[in-house]
Amino acid sequence: MSFPEDPRVAESKNVPVRDVLAKLQIYNLTERSGEFFGPCPLCGSEGHNPKSGPCDRFNVNIHTKKFLCRQCGIKGGDQIAMVREITGKTFPEALELLCGDLSADIDPEEAERRRLKAQKKAREAEKRQNKWRQGRIDDARRFYARAVPGSRGVVGAYLRARGLPLDEIPTALKFLLDHPYVKKIDGANVVLHRGPCMIAPIVNWQTGEVMAVHQTWVDPNPPHGKARITHLEVDYPAKLVCGSKQGNFIPLITPEGADTLVVGEGIETTLSAYYARPSELQNAAFWCGVDLGNMAGKMLKVPGQQWSGLPDMNPEFDAFLPPPWVKREIYIEDGDSNAKRTRALMECGLRRAQALRPGLIAELMPGVRGFDLNDVLNGKHKKNTEGQGDDGRN
Ligand SMILES: [Zn+2]
The missing domain is CATH 3.90.580.10 (Zinc finger, CHC2-type domain)
Incomplete structure (x- = not known):
């Protein structure tokens, strides 16, 4: 009208x-x-x-x-x-x-x-979201249950290709020989790649349950680096997380009686720190935090500051908390991303841990700017001055 x-x-x-x-x-x-x-x-x-x-x-x-x-x-x-x-x-x-x-x-x-x-719509969306999330967790658990020990092939080859000739492969790391890489494209699940894949469990340490898996597809050809995954001329990352990672970690190395926990963002960064660890960290645990956001938890917004570095302590936000046996927590500061943001996120995570675990010693182990620790171990930071780019860590 x-x-x-x-x-x-x-x-x-x-x-x-x-x-x-x-x-x-x-x-x-x-x-x-x-x-x-x-x-x-x-x-x-x-x-x-x-x-x-x-x-x-x-x-x-x-x-x-x-x-x-x-x-x-x-x-x-x-x-x-x-x-x-x-x-x-x-x-x-x-x-x-x-x-x-x-x-x-x-x-x-x-x-x-x-x-x-609006209330009804929100409830329905939450139900759908929970169902989807549980489905992803179930998938993750199925993948991990099916995977075979990393000591038998692919994982060792991949880690060696990344400059990590470990004597012993961490038992948490497993692999699947013919694992599909699935992406939702325009609403449909598409298998973009199949092949050997390193599978790492992302665990809730409080319950011991696998809540997600971290998947790294490995190039089947020597030297067995990351697989190159392309679809319609678009490159896809060789790594995907399936399941619910928030507040959970990949427990790579956990020696008996450890009271120090070293946490890195990627599996390779964390294992590089382990590989090159000084004698005072011989008996430390080395866990992978999956990503910076997960290591930080939610950051407090402070007017006029882009990155406050202060944790938002609202208990509604799931965030990682080190286990009670941790007396000293060390975050490895990768140097390859936005340095200010990285620093603030790491400080946020460490301050949260200190607030919730009184007496905890928290430290930052600095990386080399422009590269992560794994690159440093491989000597890539030397090439950088010649203007050579890097395809990124992880
Ligand atoms: Zn409205």
Whole structure:
């Protein structure tokens, strides 16, 4: 329905979004990059997971006037539609509001209805997410159960190719000879590659359960480095995690009676540190933290600082905590990523551990800037000065 004869229709389209929001008494949106966003005027932040950051489900484009709530579904393309959707008013009432001096309250019944809708949608999404997550954990456990000990071939060859001629392969490391590399592309699972694959368990140390596996596909041809995986001229990383890694670690080396835990981001970095360990770390445990975010846990946002280095201690956020036997925790600081960010994430993780484990000694073992420890062991940092690039660690 439209009322093209009413000159206020044209007039309403000149009312700036900010004024429309003011007339609707909506003041809790943030303006950035040409749009307002924040909690929905109707469904609020019902069902919002705070772990995913501030609620930004509702947005209005200042220029196109298009608005949408991703949760309860209110949407439209102009000021009149915005007033009608949010207040439940008729077209003439909306015009009156936009072009007159009226302001309006949000219809409480409609808001309640939208809140319930958003709540239901969030519950369903959570159920789907949990089911998917459990499926991935089950897959991970199946892979690990099927894998054979790493002492028998592929793992040793791969580690040697990465400059790690270990006398003994850590028992946690296993492999599968013909493991499919599966990626979801355009909604369908596609097998991009099959071949030998190193399988490392990502374990919850509190329960001892395998919660995920870390998979590294190995080139079947000598010298058995990382497999090169390409599909439609796109390169894919040779490593994938399957399952739930958050707060969990790969326990590579855990000597009896150890009271020091050395943690590196990648398997190779951690094993490089182990391989080159000084005598004072002879009896230390060496665990792989899988990725920096996992080692850090959630970082506190401090206004004016990009990386605060301080842990967000909200217990809702799962984060790694060293086992109680750890008296000294050492994070290996890789030098190959954004140095400031890396440092802040590592400090965040260590500070969290110290806050939750009083008396814990926490240390950073610095890496060489531009390279991770595994590269250093292989002498790659020397080549760097000649301008040679590196395909990255891991
Ligand atoms: Zn909504």
